[in-house]
Amino acid sequence: MPAQLTTTEIEQWLVGRVVAYGKIQADAFTVDTPLAELGLDSVYALTLCGDIEDEFQLEVDPTIVWDHPTIRELAEGIRQRADE
Structure with a gap:
């Protein structure tokens, strides 16, 4: 993952994925809304993990x-994983 990528940039990328998967508007939720409330189920979770692996x-x-x-927590988790 590029070193210059910030947690905020990862959050923005994740918001784009959630919008694409859930077909919901970005202004309908925040980075602190639980992903489960956004319709993220096990199928979407697997797809999202594949996208994370490809992107980062x-x-x-x-x-x-x-x-x-949440998106905020997931972005931080990705950031930490990238630093390992």
Whole structure:
């Protein structure tokens, strides 16, 4: 993952994924809204993990989505994983 990428930029990317998956407007939720409330189920979680791996060149377990249940927490988790 590029070193210059910030948690905020990761959040913005995740918002785009949630909007695309859930077909909901970006202004209908915040980065602190639980992903489960946004309709993220196990199928979307697996898809999102694949997208995270492709976008950030990281290997992630699908449980990352459940361990970090909001966009803000997930973005921070991705950032931390990238720093390992």
